[in-house]
Amino acid sequence: MIYMNVIKSRVFLNAVYLFVVQGVTYLVPLITLPYLVRVLGAQSYGVLSFSLAIIQYFILLTDYGFNLSATQKISVICGDINKISNVFWSVTCCKILLMIISAILVYTVTKVFDVMNGHELVIFSCFGLVLGNILFPVWFFQGKEQMGLSSISNIISKLLAIPLIFLLVNNPNDAWIAAIITSFTSISGGLISLTIIYHKKWVHWVGIRDLKIIQEFKDGWHLFISTAAISMYTTSIVVVLGIFSGPISVGYFTAADRIRQAVQGLITPITQACYPRINYLYRTSPEKGFELVRKLLYFQGGITLTLSIILMMFASVIVKILFGNGFERSDSVLTIMAFCPFIVGISNVLGIQILVALGYKKVFSKILLCSGGLCLILIGPSTYLYSENGAALSVLITEVFVTIAMLIVVLAKKVPIFKRENLNNEV
Template identity: 35%
Template sequence: MVKVKLFSINKKLASNILSLGLLQIVNYVFPFLTVPYLSRILTVEHYGLILFSFSFNTYFGVLCDYGFGLTATRDVAMNSNNKDKINHIVSTVTFIKVIFFIFSLLCNLVIVFSIAKFRDYWFIYLLNCFTLIGGIFAPGWLFQGMQRMRDILPAQIITKVLSVALIFLCIKSDNLYYLWPVINIVTTIVGAIYIQVILFKRYDLKYTLPTYTEIVAQLKEGWHVFLSTIAISLYTVSNTFFLGILTSAAMVAYYASAEKILNAVQSLLSPITQALFPHLTKQVTEDKEKGIKSLHEALIKVAILGAILSISLFIGSNFIVKLLFGHKYVDATTSVLKILSILPFIICLSNMFGIQTMIPFGLTKQFSRILIVSSICNLIFTFILVPRFSYIGTAISVVLSEILVTGMMYFYLIKSGIDIVRGRVLYYNQV
């Protein structure tokens, strides 16, 4: 029987969790300072329009990321002492991201000027596309892989404080809603410049032109994670997008506001799960038995925290919505939030079964298959439920999809002989 020491933790891992925790506070608390202001000064329609445009832009963000957030992080973690190798990884990934950004920009132009629903607000969608620059030149995955997230804290603090200040100073009425994405572009570029300075001065990073072989190798390595990310977006981000396509901007505002709260709550666990990934990957690589025991211990801790967050979110949903968004959102958004409140617990389990276990064990193909199947099911749920139940149907679709993902991942791990619930390898069969 495995004994779990709930408060036993590696010092380097603890430092990385703390840094990631501070990053999450910066990334979510600072923007939430503007939520009560923006949700009240903007009409529900304009607020929903901006949130809808964010969800549309996320598709291009998924393309530009291409799964490097996991595969490149893993590569850096495994080569953290090899400076030359890290230079090549960063150069190759950045080059690919730039190409994907150019392609995304061209696709954005074609879509917004071809479809009437987008054409009326084409400038909003194009402005949001330029925020992808941050994902290219502010490589959080590099610092995560090196377990040095504290080095990018100043950049995040500066950009978020600047963003909050500019929103309060510049957006004084509803007809200035378009300045929201403009402010996002400005702060994104400021953050990217700051991080590039750190990379050159502190890490002596040297960009090199990647070879064809290096590019192909990175694309192949990230392919299955990329497919997984697309699948994940189909039952997360796509819910907001399809709700906007099938209903109205106001319905998007009601649902996306609840989702915003949910994401903020889930972000409390992100520092732990993000810091665990390189740590557990290294342990599984070195010793599978030891890695399984570590995964078992992590599962118990993360599941307990997830359950606490889910219960707290359900109980406090009405108060939170009223505080952040005001009375015009209370009835609709609270109903959505109560349905979504189970997700912190469910997603904790799926994260441990999927990202933390399947990927380190080399089960990326199976991981992506599960997500693809679940995303297809989610689309079916969406097109059945949303026309009838609007934003409530979207919330139900998301919950059903997440439960399906978690169940399938656990079933496949058991089938492969990996049981992190009991903390043992039954047998290791990489199907």
């Protein structure tokens, strides 16, 4: 009976929609990545990856903490169009302000740092991703548990990339074209999603004087610090590796990391679909909320452990099939990071679905800040000594640290995730 209710629930439907989107999200790279790697070569592909890593900082900045803080608000006030509209326009204005700051910073960075010389065109071509990220309010659809509609725009935009890349990217000098295509499809998806919101009349116009822009910045601050810390051991690794070892090593690392992220991304639909529902249940029926978290922990842990074992056992075969000859150095990188999907799968439940959802945002931020600091300590010497393998090792060690730290906090807070307990004495 419980499973039938789950199947009929919005959570299950949203998870299905998100799986479709995630499938397309990783199907497109699986189709285009081998082609890009072969056509661009390790050098140009490394430049493209390096440029995307730089732009990722500014996507992070414009995301701020809204993907969690705003989603949480929308899920709670889902029946009040006035409040929903205020949150929507307040967050959108915040993101636009952050995009303007980002544009200034991107221009400054390309002019100040020598390592950017020769890469300006590719970096500028990637900046459209920042605009696309703002135009696509995934946090809004997630909060309303209407991921099916956002899936349409997501799928259409991502599928557009396939013919464009095969038609327009033909030699190592076309890295900037690949970047423009990526930006174009991102912006297209955002415009489609906004059209859906407009036709559904989910929000109405709110005057700028009535917006709560400062409040939204305050509410997302600790989550922004957390995501910034995460960036230290994701985006920064590629940047530091590029500085110490050059674009070729970046190409080897990024190729393997894309595979790792594809496998790791399989859990994203589950976590995104469950997050708003878990928030709702914590406030209306805590027992059911913790029951859902327990099921998610065991299910997600089992799935990711299986995937990690497969990834480790067949790393060289997977790299060979996807990238062909010349990328043998990616084998060891993928082997080192093979268990990251399992580790991240556990930490996601402990961190997002428990600590953040229960209001322990400051503790969550501190853990990720410490882990970011640890990564910064490791990344320099590890990439200098062991190049792309050192970068992979830094990722693995940092993810293990995050998971252990979050588990310690969850146990210290006596959150009943492993067994049913009397909630009067918990949390």
